[in-house]
Amino acid sequence: MTEQRKDILDLLVAGKITAEEAEQLIAALERDQAPTTASHDARPKGKVKYLRVLVDATDLGERSRVNVRVPLQLLRAGVRLAALIPPQALVKANASLSDSGVPIDLTQLKPEQLEALVEHLDEVTVEVDSPDATVRVFCE
Amino acid sequence: MPQLVTVKVNRPDRRPVRVWVPVLPVALVLLPVVVLVVLAAIVACVVFRIGVARALGAAWRVISALPGARFDIEHCRTAVLVAIR
Incomplete structure (x- = not known):
């Protein structure tokens, strides 16, 4: 009870x-x-292993299809690699992003936060349906 | 570590290309180049004050995590598939 x-x-x-x-x-x-x-x-039982991106689009009558499967382990490894970027490079990247109209401060993005983000990706499902394209992002 | 990379390319009006690349034998053949690349990476790490061991460890993690990756892209009648096992 x-x-x-x-x-x-x-x-x-x-x-x-x-x-x-x-x-x-x-x-x-x-x-x-x-x-x-x-x-x-x-939800599928057990630990998810892959991030899948499926895109099915039609552009001017021509069909395009993208089917990408990325191991989550690769994302985690990428986060660790990104953590090695020296601060001076991050400052330059921030300036370039700001010039492009994307005011994101990469120095505030901590590796632990990114790892937590990857860790919780299995709970994320993105589905976009439009007349010309269908996009699905999920973990399996 | 990846064992086999499969590349398939289908183009209209051409024969489909399928290539299976065994990673370890190719890496052994390219060992002198691999050693040069690693040395260049070490120099770059020293110049930019990045921990060499950490950088090599992170790069190895990326390489080790590659198996299972698959990229399948198709546009009109052209298709490219890259699968890493």
Whole structure:
């Protein structure tokens, strides 16, 4: 029995709510829990290993398709390699990004943050559907 | 470490090209070049004050993580596939 269900029954026993109200509350609780369980079951079990990028586009009647599979381990290794970039190079990169209209301060981007980002990529699914193109980014 | 790199190229009106590259034998053949590249990387690390061991370790991690990567790109009737195993 869940804690919330027990609380509802305690309220019923204490006479603070009627049996009908208790039934409504339990029904509402079950409705809330059902989608959560379903979404957990929908995810593949076990640790994900690859980042997949699928693009299917049609440009002027010509079909283009991209199917890329990148091991997450490669992303982690890339993050470690990027952590070796000397600060003076980051300053120059910041200036170039700023000139291009992308004001991102790369010196504030810590390797730990990037590693955490890669670690949680398995929870990310991006799907873009437009008349001309379909893009899917997910982990498997 | 990668064992085999597969490259397939399909172009319209041309014979499809399929190349299987065994990484280790090719790396052994290219060993003198590999040694020169590593030396150049070490010099670059010293010049830019980057830890040589850390840099070589990170580069090795990248190479070790390559197996499983696959890039399949198709446009019109031209298709390129690069798969690393």
